Each structure stands twice: as C-alpha cells, then as structure tokens.
Amino acid sequence: xQFGDTLIVTRDGPSIQKINLQVRKxxxxxxxxxxxxxxxxxxxxxxxxxIADLKKEDSNGLPSLTIISNExxxxxxxxxxxxxxxxxxxLPALP
Amino acid sequence: xxxSPLRFIPALLSGVIVLAGCDSMHVRTLEQSSxxxxxxxxxxxxxxxxxxxxxxxxxxxxxxxDDELTAYLQSVAVKLYPEFSETVRMRVIDSPDLNxxxxxxxxxxxxxxxxxxxxxEAQLATVIAHEVSHFKFQHSLKQRHxxxxxxxxxxxxxxxxxxxxxxxxxxLGAMSGYSQDAxxxxxxxxxxxxxxxxxxxxxxxxxxxxxxxxxxxLDTKEPWFYSSHPRLSERIQSxxxxxxxxxxxxxxxxxxxxxxxxxxxxxxxxxxxxxxxxYKQLIQLLEDSALRARYPTHAEFYLGEAYLQxxxxxxxxxxxxxxxxxxxxxxxxxxAYRALGLIYMQREQKAEALRFFEQYLQLDPDAEDKKYIxxxxxxxxxxx
Numbered sequence: 001x002q003f004g005d006t007l008i009v010t011r012d013g014p015s016i017q018k019i020n021l022q023v024r025k026x027x028x029x030x031x032x033x034x035x036x037x038x039x040x041x042x043x044x045x046x047x048x049x050x051i052a053d054l055k056k057e058d059s060n061g062l063p064s065l066t067i068i069s070n071e072x073x074x075x076x077x078x079x080x081x082x083x084x085x086x087x088x089x090x091l092p093a094l095p
Numbered sequence: 096x097x098x099s100p101l102r103f104i105p106a107l108l109s110g111v112i113v114l115a116g117c118d119s120m121h122v123r124t125l126e127q128s129s130x131x132x133x134x135x136x137x138x139x140x141x142x143x144x145x146x147x148x149x150x151x152x153x154x155x156x157x158x159x160x161d162d163e164l165t166a167y168l169q170s171v172a173v174k175l176y177p178e179f180s181e182t183v184r185m186r187v188i189d190s191p192d193l194n195x196x197x198x199x200x201x202x203x204x205x206x207x208x209x210x211x212x213x214x215x216e217a218q219l220a221t222v223i224a225h226e227v228s229h230f231k232f233q234h235s236l237k238q239r240h241x242x243x244x245x246x247x248x249x250x251x252x253x254x255x256x257x258x259x260x261x262x263x264x265x266x267l268g269a270m271s272g273y274s275q276d277a278x279x280x281x282x283x284x285x286x287x288x289x290x291x292x293x294x295x296x297x298x299x300x301x302x303x304x305x306x307x308x309x310x311x312x313l314d315t316k317e318p319w320f321y322s323s324h325p326r327l328s329e330r331i332q333s334x335x336x337x338x339x340x341x342x343x344x345x346x347x348x349x350x351x352x353x354x355x356x357x358x359x360x361x362x363x364x365x366x367x368x369x370x371x372x373x374y375k376q377l378i379q380l381l382e383d384s385a386l387r388a389r390y391p392t393h394a395e396f397y398l399g400e401a402y403l404q405x406x407x408x409x410x411x412x413x414x415x416x417x418x419x420x421x422x423x424x425x426x427x428x429x430x431a432y433r434a435l436g437l438i439y440m441q442r443e444q445k446a447e448a449l450r451f452f453e454q455y456l457q458l459d460p461d462a463e464d465k466k467y468i469x470x471x472x473x474x475x476x477x478x479x
Contacts, residue, residue, distance in 0.1 A: 033404070034370045044467055055370050071466040082465075 032056045044073045047081035054085070124232050128181040131201075138199070141235065143199035152188070159187040159207045168223065169354040171216065175224045175288045176231070183227055191367035191376075193309055197226040199235045208367070211360035212305060214389070216349030217289070217298035224285030231284070235278040274418065282330065286337045295346030296338040304329045312379045360388050365397040369404075377401035393428040396421045400434070411438065429459035433468060440471060449475045 001008045007021040008014055026037045030053040037046060047070065054073060070083035125131070134142060152158060168185035176183060182201040188194075191208035198204070203226045213219055231233070290296055307327045368377045380386050381398040399417030402410040415438055421431035436451035452472045456465065 032425075044470060047467065048464075052370070052372070056372050067463065070463065071471050079470075 043078065043080040047072070047083070050081075051083065103255075125179070125230070127178040127183075131182060138233075145200035145202060148198060149184075149186075149200070149202050152186075157188055157190075159189040162186065164356060164360075168205065168210075168219070171220050172223050172227060174292060175220060176227045179227065179231070183230065185223070191364055191371060191373065193306060195222050195226055197229045197235075197361040199230070199233065199341040201230050203227060203230070207360055208364055210357055211364040213302070213353070213357075214348075214350065215298060217294040217347065218302045219353060220292070220294050221285065221288055221299040221302045223289045225281050228281035228288075229277070229286040232277070232280060234281065278330070279333065282333060284338065286334065286341070290341050290346070293347050296334075296341070297346075297347050298348055299333045300331060300338060303327055303334055307331060308379070309376070312375050365390060365394060369397055369400050372404050374401035374404040378405065391425075393421050393425040393431070395424075396428060396431045396434070399431075414438070427458060429455050429462065432458065433462075433464070436468070436471070440475065445475050445479055449479065 001010075001014070005022055008018050009021065010016070010018040017060070024029065024037075026039070027057060029035075029037045030049045032053045032055050033049060035049045035053070037049070051070065066086040068084040068086055071081065073082040107264050121460060123130070131142070139247055165187060168187070169183075172185050173180045176310045179201060184202050186202060186204050187210065188204050188206045191211075193209045195203070195205045195209055203223065205222060205226075209222065210219065213222075226464060236407040265277050286296065286299060289299060312329060365377065368374075373417060377397050378401045381390065381394055381401070387394055399414035399421070402414040402417065415435070418431045418434045418438070422435070425431070432451045432455035436448045437454060439445075439448035451474060452468050452475070455462070456468060456472070460463075462468065
C-alpha cells in the first residue's frame with residue numbers, strides 16, 4: 001500500500017504488523033531541525049539528527065519521548081542504526 | 096512521522112466554540128479566597144474547565160516537578176496576595192519558552208524557562224503579581240472580546256508559545272484573551288503590590304526588557320508573550336512611568352534566595368534549548384559574557400552546539416574553539432570531547448579524532464551513544 005511518500009509493507013494487515021518505507025530527499029529529510037543529510041554520510045551518522053528531529057517535535061511543551069535503546073546494527077550486511085522509543089500517550093483535548 | 100501544527104485545529108476550534116457559547120454577565124473582582132464559595136454558573140463552568148486543565152497537564156507530565164521550587168513560588172505569591180493564600184496555586188510547566196499565564200480558578204503557571212532567565216526574586220514577583228492580578232480581576236471572564244480575532248490570536252499562540260492545548264487556554268481567556276486595558280490594569284495592580292512589599296521596581300522593567308530582547312532575537316514582530324497584549328515597548332514605557340512615580344530606588348531584589356531556590360534551572364534551560372534547536376537563544380545568552388556568567392562553566396559547549404545548528408559561514412570553527420575552551424576550563428565535561436572527535440573525524444584528522452573519542456569514553460563509560468563512538472573509534476583504529 002502506498003500513502004503519499006510512504007510505502008507500507010505488511011503480511012497480515014497493517015494493524016497487526018507493518019514496515020513503513022519512506023524515501024526522503026537530502027535537503028528536507030530533517031525539516032524540524034533544519035538539517036540535511038549527505039550522500040557520503042555513514043548510515044550510523046544519521047541516527048543523531050534523526051533522533052534530534054523526533055525530540056524537537058516533542059520539545060515544544062509536550063512530554064519528551066524516551067529513548068529506550070539506540071545502537072548501531074547491521075541489516076543485510078549494511079551498517080545502520082536501530083532504536084526503540086517510548087512516547088507517552090497524549091490525552092484528548094477537553095470537549 | 097511528521098506531525099503538523101494543524102493537529103491543534105480541533106482543540107482551537109473547540110476553544111472558540113466554548114467562547115461563543117458563553118453569555119455576557121456581571122463579573123466581580125475577587126477580594127478574598129472565600130469569594131469563590133458563591134460562583135455564578137459561568138464562573139463555575141470556567142472553574143471546572145480550568146481544574147480539568149490542571150489535572151490533564153499534571154497527568155500528561157507537563158508539570159516540572161520540583162516541590163521546593165513550587166513551594167518557593169507559592170510563598171512569593173502568598174506574600175504578594177495573602178488574601179488568596181487558599182486559592183492561588185503556583186505551578187511550573189516544563190517548557191523553555193518565556194511564558195506565564197493564570198487560569199480562572201487561580202492556578203498560575205510559569206514556564207521553567209521564564210524563571211531560568213530571571214535574575215532575582217523581584218523579577219519573579221513581577222510576573223507572579225501580574226498573573227494573580229488577572230485572577231483577582233477575573234479578566235478571563237470580563238473578556239468576551241473580539242471573536243473575529245480569536246482564531247488569529249490562537250494560531251499565534253499555538254505556533255509560537257509552545258503551550259499545548261492552547262484552544263482551551265484561549266477559551267478560558269488565559270492567553271490571548273485579555274484586552275490592553277486589562278493588561279494595564281494587571282500591570283498597575285501588580286506593580287503596586289511589589290512596591291508595597293518593598294521590592295525594587297526597576298526589576299519589573301527588566302523583565303519586560305528581557306521579553307523584548309527575546310522578541311528581537313527571534314525577529315518576532317508581535318511578541319508572542321500574550322500576543323494581543325499591548326506592545327512590549329509600550330509596556331516598558333508604562334512600567335518606567337510607574338517606577339518613576341511610585342518606585343523605590345533601593346528596593347529588595349533577593350538575589351541570593353532566588354539563586355538558591357532556582358539552582359539547576361540554568362543548566363536545564365541550555366539542554367532544552369539545544370534539544371529544541373533554539374540556537375538563536377543559546378547564542379544570544381552565551382555570546383554575552385555578562386549573561387554567560389550565570390551559567391555553568393561548561394556552558395560554552397552549548398554555544399558550540401548552537402553554532403553547529405546555525406551553520407553560518409565560520410560556525411564550525413567557532414564551535415571547535417568553544418569545545419576546546421570547555422576542555423580547558425571544564426576538563427571533566429565529556430560531551431565536549433565527543434564533539435571534537437566528530438569534528439576531527441569529518442576532517443579526516445584521524446589521530447586527533449581517536450584521541451578525543453578515547454577521552455570521551457573514559458570520562459563517560461555509560462554514555463547513551465557509547466556504541467556509536469566505539470564504532471567510530473574502532474574504524475579509526477583499523478584505518479590507522
């Protein structure tokens with residue numbers, strides 16, 4: 001299934017399990033922190049700005065996300081990074 | 096996943112709807128805590144909504160939980176307004192933005208960033224007195240104000256203030272809801288209370304100057320701190336006039352007590368600014384040697400990070416110089432070594448990069464990014 005720039009791959013249905021694939025342009029990949037990526041960056045070097053981008057989104061008054069783990073890994077022989085985050089569930093606004 | 100500011104629209108609209116649903120009515124000025132025993136329907140409705148906001152923000156973890164600091168703020172509020180000792184409740188929001196507001200039930204919120212940027216208790220009392228005045232005069236109820244401007248004001252607050260649920264705040268009149276007359280009334284009343292307690296009136300002017308500087312740094316044409324309030328320049332003039340008329344030249348500021356009660360807020364502010372990429376504020380604070388003196392010795396590290404976030408010409412060199420300065424004056428502050436290692440690694444100066452990475456790992460063996468730095472170190476070792 002494709003939604004905008006995101007391709008969703010699932011075997012049993014998106015509410016059960018899914019992999020989101022996104023292609024982002026170097027110049028707009030980290031819009032929130034106004035940072036860019038470069039073709040010669042190490043995949044692991046992307047972890048810092050990626051998490052900074054997520055944290056900035058949460059830094060404007062909302063509870064910050066918690067990084068549970070963040071480490072470099074290899075996927076199909078390629079160096080990259082893996083992290084688990086916890087984001088508190090926001091309560092709905094008042095009626 | 097990206098989240099758009101548009102996510103606030105439902106909350107904002109609900110706020111406007113609540114506003115539209117209120118009938119006009121007589122509004123009284125509160126003279127003491129017991130006045131709340133006989134609330135009108137409209138007062139009771141807003142009181143309940145404000146109480147719900149208190150509960151939700153607490154539940155969401157938006158409150159900066161520091162009992163000692165909160166008790167200190169409460170003591171200042173009670174000193175200023177002893178008649179509301181049972182009603183006014185001070186709370187601190189865990190946000191670095193410069194903001195403060197009062198809810199119709201007497202809850203007064205100050206962002207920790209606002210407190211961290213202050214220098215003394217007289218400045219703190221200025222903001223508290225102003226906000227409690229809004230509660231006393233029930234300005235949120237008096238302002239049935241211009242519905243047609245509500246949406247625009249709400250947007251300004253939503254985007255710039257960083258306060259969530261601004262739709263509800265808008266509905267309660269706690270933000271963007273006060274007229275210029277209400278603000279002037281709160282300024283006068285607050286200033287009067289300060290002077291009666293012997294605080295230095297000149298410090299009140301400094302608070303508004305600080306807000307003006309922030310607006311200048313962010314190039315904000317209309318200051319976001321209460322966007323519909325009188326312009327800050329006008330309020331600075333007004334406060335100067337009040338000081339000239341009634342101010343005491345040798346009033347108390349309580350610098351030492353304030354410093355003791357707000358320990359740790361400065362360091363937290365730098366960290367929060369960094370995470371939020373508020374590099375303009377970091378550069379404004381830390382390039383000024385007088386202001387920098389109020390921050391920890393390793394504050395220069397945050398200046399270096401701010402330069403790297405800004406990415407202007409020559410900023411990498413400035414960042415490097417800042418990191419080297421930290422290594423010199425605060426040799427146990429590990430992040431500066433990591434930052435230098437990354438700079439040298441990018442420049443292919445492998446021996447220097449390796450040296451700084453090793454020092455970083457020695458100083459902070461449990462660093463959050465330890466595995467990344469170990470990866471870089473091992474790669475540099477292999478290449479050398």
